[in-house]
Amino acid sequence: MTETKGKWHLKHSVVFMRVLIGWHFLYEGVVKLYNPDWTSFGYLATAQGPFKPLFLMIAKEPIIGWADTLNWLALMFVGITLLLGIFEKKGALVGIILLALYYWAHPPFPWLMQVNVEGSYWFVNKNLIELAACMVIYQYPTGQYFGLKYLFNKKKEQTKTETL
Amino acid sequence: MKWSRRDVIKGLGGIPILGAVWWAGASNAVSKNRERTAILEQLNIQPSLPSAVKAISGDPVRVGIIGFGIRGEQLIRALGFATKEWLEEMRLAAEEDPNHSRLEDFMNQDKLNVKLTAVCDVYDVRADRVINSFSTEDNKVIRFRTHQEMIRSGKVDAVIIATPDHWHAPMAIDALENGIHAYVEKPMTHTVEETYRLKEVAEKSKASLMVGHQHRQTLSFQTAQDIVTKGVLGHISLVQTNTNRNDDNGAWNYHIEDEANPQTIDWDLFLGSAPKIPFNKNHFFRWRKWWVYGSGLSGDLLTHDYDRLNCVLQMGIPSSVMASGGIYTHNDGRNVPDVLQVNMEFPQFSTGSSQKKGKEKGMTFVYSATLGNGFNRPTILMGHDGTLELGNRITVWPDSSSTKYADQIESEKMKPSVPVYSYNPGASVPDAVSSATSQYFADKGLMWTYINGARVDSTFLHLREWLSSARNGGAVSCGINEGFEEAISAHMAGLSVKLGRRIKWDAAAQRIVPIEGINFDEVLLSGM
Numbered sequence: 001m002t003e004t005k006g007k008w009h010l011k012h013s014v015v016f017m018r019v020l021i022g023w024h025f026l027y028e029g030v031v032k033l034y035n036p037d038w039t040s041f042g043y044l045a046t047a048q049g050p051f052k053p054l055f056l057m058i059a060k061e062p063i064i065g066w067a068d069t070l071n072w073l074a075l076m077f078v079g080i081t082l083l084l085g086i087f088e089k090k091g092a093l094v095g096i097i098l099l100a101l102y103y104w105a106h107p108p109f110p111w112l113m114q115v116n117v118e119g120s121y122w123f124v125n126k127n128l129i130e131l132a133a134c135m136v137i138y139q140y141p142t143g144q145y146f147g148l149k150y151l152f153n154k155k156k157e158q159t160k161t162e163t164l
Numbered sequence: 165m166k167w168s169r170r171d172v173i174k175g176l177g178g179i180p181i182l183g184a185v186w187w188a189g190a191s192n193a194v195s196k197n198r199e200r201t202a203i204l205e206q207l208n209i210q211p212s213l214p215s216a217v218k219a220i221s222g223d224p225v226r227v228g229i230i231g232f233g234i235r236g237e238q239l240i241r242a243l244g245f246a247t248k249e250w251l252e253e254m255r256l257a258a259e260e261d262p263n264h265s266r267l268e269d270f271m272n273q274d275k276l277n278v279k280l281t282a283v284c285d286v287y288d289v290r291a292d293r294v295i296n297s298f299s300t301e302d303n304k305v306i307r308f309r310t311h312q313e314m315i316r317s318g319k320v321d322a323v324i325i326a327t328p329d330h331w332h333a334p335m336a337i338d339a340l341e342n343g344i345h346a347y348v349e350k351p352m353t354h355t356v357e358e359t360y361r362l363k364e365v366a367e368k369s370k371a372s373l374m375v376g377h378q379h380r381q382t383l384s385f386q387t388a389q390d391i392v393t394k395g396v397l398g399h400i401s402l403v404q405t406n407t408n409r410n411d412d413n414g415a416w417n418y419h420i421e422d423e424a425n426p427q428t429i430d431w432d433l434f435l436g437s438a439p440k441i442p443f444n445k446n447h448f449f450r451w452r453k454w455w456v457y458g459s460g461l462s463g464d465l466l467t468h469d470y471d472r473l474n475c476v477l478q479m480g481i482p483s484s485v486m487a488s489g490g491i492y493t494h495n496d497g498r499n500v501p502d503v504l505q506v507n508m509e510f511p512q513f514s515t516g517s518s519q520k521k522g523k524e525k526g527m528t529f530v531y532s533a534t535l536g537n538g539f540n541r542p543t544i545l546m547g548h549d550g551t552l553e554l555g556n557r558i559t560v561w562p563d564s565s566s567t568k569y570a571d572q573i574e575s576e577k578m579k580p581s582v583p584v585y586s587y588n589p590g591a592s593v594p595d596a597v598s599s600a601t602s603q604y605f606a607d608k609g610l611m612w613t614y615i616n617g618a619r620v621d622s623t624f625l626h627l628r629e630w631l632s633s634a635r636n637g638g639a640v641s642c643g644i645n646e647g648f649e650e651a652i653s654a655h656m657a658g659l660s661v662k663l664g665r666r667i668k669w670d671a672a673a674q675r676i677v678p679i680e681g682i683n684f685d686e687v688l689l690s691g692m
Contacts (some may be wrong), residue, residue, distance in 0.1 A: 019178070019181060022178075022182075023181065023185050026182065026185045027189045030185070030189030032193075033189075033190075034190045034193035034197070035193045035197060079185070083178040083185070084178040084179065145174065146174055150174045150175040151171070154175070
């Protein structure tokens, strides 16, 4: 009984977390989609850390145009999948990749200058924590409890019952 | 298949959240854009594009260089000729640091239709460097002892004058009188009298004269001009420009070469009109520190700032100048000030007004310089309606008490702490109401000066414009009128700091108002 109750709580907590992360990603994506002048140029051009050359390369024409489009597309994909509770494993994976890129573009290492950050970080920052949360979502999908997956499962269950 | 309310909530609950977030994001972005666009439309600022220059067609323009010192070498490089030593140095620098792109920039620079045919330098080592680096099979660079010989040799169409200041005007005058195009470094002249004379000669001559204020080519200054003309800042009452340097190089203590001696330097020719003194290496390499050859902060650095602003505001020669200063940071035998404050008055100047007619008129231009501190004080233009920070980038802030923007400030559509406009020649679009982030990136100087994606040297553009005018005719952006205004303003500052008096300009007579018993040129050439 205790175990079931614990699982029930875990399930709800993960659903709650999934919705928040989806919300966050979707909003970031939509804002960029509707702002024609938005570009990640500044963010990439100021990149630091071991992968700096890679980010500087992305910041150049014509790659930057593709990078900008892919960025908002990926953000929205993560947002939509996590909010709707469908393909959420794929969404979580894309989220992990995006967050890893953001983390490595401006890693919070003590020997690097912290560019435009609102808090104090030492190796761990919010990108990394959100990345860890996406790992949980990847390993513990909840679409079957809250999300479109729930409907598909229900349909399958009914089909199964009918065949029986 | 039966759907309970529970099924609908569990299965489709994400959809309204998705809709709400989407709507919020979209409406937020769109309304911000709309505000931005409205402000941009109201400001109506046109970011400048590089001006088209007619091609230098036909035979290559034959150029002679007079003075291959620090600046001379830079000018010749901008023209497309780099010494072997420099190329090697830059190659090694690029090997060490992949971000070091000066060699790459040089290689990418457009090739000008020019031929370097002649050199004139009193120092053998430098003259030889030119000959060794730039002579080719079919074009051997010829060395001339004097500028007169070079100008009359028939081997040059144009000369670049990068000598100490006291040689600028005599050489430019001689070139123009002989129909040879001249590019002369700033300050255009060394004394008041020769400024008047050069103007007369230049106006009569068919040859093209360009004064070496290459920043006239900087796109942001042309954009700033548009901002001021459209009244974005309202009435500008104060302009503040600065020199902030704190190193030996910045204080003109340049390297003294071992090879320099009376055998390798034609000392008498170097002295020219300057008082005859025995050979002095210190004077030769660091001539900017003495009034007899140079003109210190007022001629070397004030001229940059003055011309930058004259390019934006076209304010001309001040009606009066007051200056003060002293030798406070480099007491090393120099006689030019190393700390200098200059106030130039323009009582009739107006950039338009958003207030009651007649309330606002007149402006003071302040130049404040020290060679003992490197804190980066920006150039700012202070208007009743806004403040503009001028550099390679431009940032405009509305003023909290602006008349023009009173409504927007009241409704918080504009905030005095947030720029309403920021311009980066390197970014694709001008940014209105920039965020803290983009402001940060702008401040970091990340947005380089780009033309079609390539970083371009403004000296190259300036030389190209001069050569194009030499070949095709047409005006130059820093010709005799601009040079005259620059030189006179600088000389007024030099006179004021030495005499401790207000120096006035007679606009009708086009002369500095004489002071009884004082010979301006004697004062200018004497020490502090």
